[in-house]
Amino acid sequence: MSSDAPGKLIEGSSPSLYNSDLAPTTAEGRTWGWTNIAALWVGMVVCVPTYMLTGGMISAGMNWYQAVATVFLGNLIVLVPMILIGHAGTKHGIPFPVLLRSSFGTKGANIPALLRGLVACGWFGIQTWIGGFAIYTLLNIATGDAFVSDPLPILGINAAQFLCFIAFWAIHVWFIAKGTESIRWLETYAAPFLIAMGLLLLAWAYVKADGFGNMLSTPSQFEPGGAKEGQFWSVFIPQLTAMVGFWATLALNMPDFTRYAATQDDQIKGQAIGLPPTMALFAFIGVAVTSATVVIYGEPIADPVKLMGRMGGMSVVVALLALSIATLTTNLAANVVAPANGFANLNPEKISFKMGGYITAGLGIAIFPWKLLAGGAYVFTWLIGYSALLGPIAGILIADYFFVRRTELNVDELFREGGEYSFNGGWNPIAIVALILAVLPNVPGFLKQVDVLESVPEIFMTIYSQAWFVGLFIAMIVYTPLMKKKLS
Numbered sequence: 001m002s003s004d005a006p007g008k009l010i011e012g013s014s015p016s017l018y019n020s021d022l023a024p025t026t027a028e029g030r031t032w033g034w035t036n037i038a039a040l041w042v043g044m045v046v047c048v049p050t051y052m053l054t055g056g057m058i059s060a061g062m063n064w065y066q067a068v069a070t071v072f073l074g075n076l077i078v079l080v081p082m083i084l085i086g087h088a089g090t091k092h093g094i095p096f097p098v099l100l101r102s103s104f105g106t107k108g109a110n111i112p113a114l115l116r117g118l119v120a121c122g123w124f125g126i127q128t129w130i131g132g133f134a135i136y137t138l139l140n141i142a143t144g145d146a147f148v149s150d151p152l153p154i155l156g157i158n159a160a161q162f163l164c165f166i167a168f169w170a171i172h173v174w175f176i177a178k179g180t181e182s183i184r185w186l187e188t189y190a191a192p193f194l195i196a197m198g199l200l201l202l203a204w205a206y207v208k209a210d211g212f213g214n215m216l217s218t219p220s221q222f223e224p225g226g227a228k229e230g231q232f233w234s235v236f237i238p239q240l241t242a243m244v245g246f247w248a249t250l251a252l253n254m255p256d257f258t259r260y261a262a263t264q265d266d267q268i269k270g271q272a273i274g275l276p277p278t279m280a281l282f283a284f285i286g287v288a289v290t291s292a293t294v295v296i297y298g299e300p301i302a303d304p305v306k307l308m309g310r311m312g313g314m315s316v317v318v319a320l321l322a323l324s325i326a327t328l329t330t331n332l333a334a335n336v337v338a339p340a341n342g343f344a345n346l347n348p349e350k351i352s353f354k355m356g357g358y359i360t361a362g363l364g365i366a367i368f369p370w371k372l373l374a375g376g377a378y379v380f381t382w383l384i385g386y387s388a389l390l391g392p393i394a395g396i397l398i399a400d401y402f403f404v405r406r407t408e409l410n411v412d413e414l415f416r417e418g419g420e421y422s423f424n425g426g427w428n429p430i431a432i433v434a435l436i437l438a439v440l441p442n443v444p445g446f447l448k449q450v451d452v453l454e455s456v457p458e459i460f461m462t463i464y465s466q467a468w469f470v471g472l473f474i475a476m477i478v479y480t481p482l483m484k485k486k487l488s
Contacts, residue, residue, distance in 0.1 A: 008093070013415040017106055019348035022341070024411055025093035025259045032260040036184065037270020040257060042191035043329030044250070045278045046198065048130050048304060051286040053246070055302045060235045061221035061228040064287045070236060072280040074243025079275055081251040081394045081472075083268050088401050089255025090267050092411050096253035096338065097345035101414045103400035103479075107426030110346055112393045112435070116252050117342030119386050121360055123249070124335035125369030128172065131327035132165030133370075134305045138320045139164070141309040157370055165370075168324070169361065175332055176340075176357035183332050190329045195278075197322040201304075202285045204311075205292035215292040238384065238465035245387030245468055247275070251394055253338040336360055384467050385446050391468035392438030395475030396431050403476075404483045430482045438475035442467045 007023025057067035088099050096116070100109035139160075140147050147160035155162055175182050209215045222232040254271075261267040286302075293301040293310075301307045308319030340356030351359075401407060413420040423429070444456040445464020463470055 010412050010415050012412070014417040015349045016417060017101075017348060018415045019344065019352060021344055021353035022095060022098055022348055023415075030093070030260055030262050032184075032257075032266065032270075033262055034266040034270035034273070036188060037257065037261060037267055038274035039188045039191035040184075040333055041271065041274025042194060042278050043187040043326075044334045045275065045330075046194040046282055046326045047127065047330040048134070048323065048327065049127075049246075050279065050282045051304055052302050053243075054283045054287040055290060057239055058218065058287060058290075060239065061226070061231070062235070062239075063218055063220040064216045064284070064291065066220055066222075066232075066236075067287055068280055068284045070239050071243055071283040072276055074240050075247065075276040075279045077240075078244045078247050078251050079271060081398060082247075082254045082271055082275070084398050084402065085251065085394065086254035086258035086261075086267050086271065087264060087407065088397075088409070089258035090261045090264050091407060092409055093259045094409075094411065094414065095256045095259060095341045097341050098414050099255050099397065099401070101421045102405065102409055103396050103428060103483075104431045105423045105426050105428040106414075106417060106419075106421055108423075108428055108431060110342075111432075112252075112396075113342040113345050115389055115393070116249060117339035117360075119249055119390070120335040120339045121363040122367065122369075122372070124172075124331055124339070124360055125364040125367045126373060127327055127331040127335060128169050128364050129165055129369040129373065131324055131331070132168040133161065134323045134327070135168060135320060136161050136164040137305045138309065138316050138323075141312075142316050155368070161370075166365075168327075169364065171324075171328060172331060172336065172364075173358070173361050175328075176336060176354060176361065179354070187329055187333060190325050194322065194326055194329070195281075197318070198282055198285050201289055205289040205296070209292035209295040212288070214295045215288050218291060241387060241466055241468055242384055245384055245390075248387045248390040248394070248468055249338065250334060252390055252397070253341070256337045256341055257333075339363075381449050384464065385449070387468035388439060388442035388446060388464070388471055391471030392435050392475035395438065395472035396434055396479050398472075399476040399480045400431075400483065403480045404487065430479060430486060434475045434479040434482070437478050438471040441470055441474070 007020045007029070008026050010018060010023065053071060054062075054064070054067040057070060058064070062070070085099075088094065089096075092099075097109055097113040100112050104112060136147065147158075149158040149160065151158050152162065157165075175186065205215060206212065220226060220232075221228040222235075223229065228235070254267075258267040261270070289304075289307070290300050290302045293299065293307060297310060301310065305319065305323065308315045308323075336357050339360040340353050343356035343359050344351045344353055401409075410420055416422075417426070441460075441463050444453065444460040445462075445467070447453040448456045448461060449464065
C-alpha cells in the first residue's frame with residue numbers, strides 16, 4: 001500500500017529501483033495505531049470464504065470445536081511469520097518487494113514478488129466474482145428471478161451476472177484511484193459494522209434453533225465407534241496446513257502495511273488482536289449458523305447468500321450491504337496491495353502503486369474467475385499448493401532478516417543498482433537455490449493431488465500435507481549457513 005504522502009527521498013537511487021510509492025515511509029506517514037491494524041484484519045477476515053471455512057472440516061469428520069480450534073491454531077501459527085516479517089516494515093519503512101531485495105537481490109526480488117502477486121490476482125478475481133454474484137443472487141431473490149437469462153457466448157455467464165461482476169469490480173477501481181486513505185477509512189469504519197452483522201446473524205440462529213444445544217450437536221467422526229475412528233491426525237494435519245495457507249500470502253507482504261505503523265507494539269498488538277480471535281469467531285459463526293439451518297429449514301445452508309434469501313424481507317437488503325462491504329474490504333487489502341507493489345517493483349519508473357492496482361484489476365477480469373471456480377478443488381488443493389511456494393519465501397525472508405542481518409539493513413543500498421544487494425548482476429544465487437530446494441519435496445504430492453501423476457510413494461503425500469511447514473524450514477536451513485558464509 002503506498003502512502004498518500006511522498007516517501008523518503010534517497011540520493012543516488014537508481015530509477016529502475018525507486019519511486020515514491022516504493023520509497024521508505026517517512027515519519028509523517030507513520031500514522032497507523034494498533035486499532036488501525038486490527039481493523040484492517042477484521043476487514044480482511046470477514047468474507048464468504050471465512051464463513052464457509054469450517055464446512056469442509058465438518059464434512060471431513062470434525063465436530064464444531066475441533067474445526068474452530070483448527071482455524072484458531074492455524075492462524076496463531078501464521079501470526080508468527082506475519083509479526084516477524086512485519087517487523088522490517090515498521091523498523092525500516094519499506095514495502096515487501098523492497099525487503100525481498102536484501103535476500104534475493106535487486107533483480108531476483110521480482111520472482112517472489114510476482115509469485116505472491118499472481119496468487120493475489122487470482123484471489124482478487126475470485127473475491128470480485130463472489131461479491132458480484134452475491135449482488136446478482138439477491139437481486140433475483142428480491143425480483144422473483146427477473147434477471148435470470150441464458151449464458152452469453154464465450155463468457156459462459158449471462159448478461160446480468162457479468163454486469164453485477166463489472167459493477168462490483170468498478171467499486172474496487174474507484175478505491176484504488178482514490179488512494180490509500182480511502183482504503184484505510186473503509187477498513188476502519190467497516191470493522192465494527194461487520195462484527196455486529198456477524199453477531200446478529202449468530203443471535204438470530206440461536207433464537208430460531210432454540211439454543212446452542214441444537215445448533216452444535218454434530219459429533220466427531222473420530223471418536224470411538226465413529227466412522228473415522230483413529231484417523232484424526234491424518235485429517236487434522238492437511239486441514240491445519242490449509243488454514244496456514246489461507247493467510248500465507250499476507251504473511252509475506254505484511255511490510256506493505258506495517259510500514260505505516262507508528263511502533264512495533266502497534267503492529268504486533270494490532271495483528272494479534274485482529275487475526276486469530278476474529279478468524280475463530282467467524283469460523284464459529286459459520287459452523288453454528290450452518291448447523292442451525294438444519295434445525296430451522298431441515299437442510300444445511302452453508303452459503304450465506306442463499307441463507308439470506310431464505311430468511312427473506314429486509315434481510316436481503318442487509319445481506320447485500322454486508323456481503324458487499326465484507327468482500328470489498330477483504331479484496332482491497334488482501335488482494336490489491338501486494339500485486340500493485342509487485343508490479344511497481346518491475347518497473348518503478350513507469351508503474352506506480354495505482355497503475356499496479358489497475359493492472360491487478362485488469363487481470364481480475366482476464367482470468368474469468370467464474371470459470372476458475374467452476375473447475376472445482378480450488379480450496380484446499382490451491383491453498384496447500386501455493387503454500388508450498390510461499391512457505392519457502394517466508395523462510396528465506398525470516399532467515400535473512402533475523403539470523404543473517406540481525407534486523408539491520410542498509411536501506412539506501414536497497415534502491416541502488418550495483419550496490420550491496422546486487423550480488424551477482426542483481427541476483428542472489430543462494431536465495432534461488434534455497435527456494436528451489438524447499439519447493440522440490442512438495443512437487444510430487446502436488447502433481448498427484450491435481451491428477452498429473454497417478455500415484456507417488458505415500459511419503460510424498462505426507463510431505464505435501466505439510467507443504468508450508470516443510471518449505472519454510474528447508475529454506476531456512478539451506479539459506480542461513482550459506483549466506484552467513486558468503487557474508488563472512
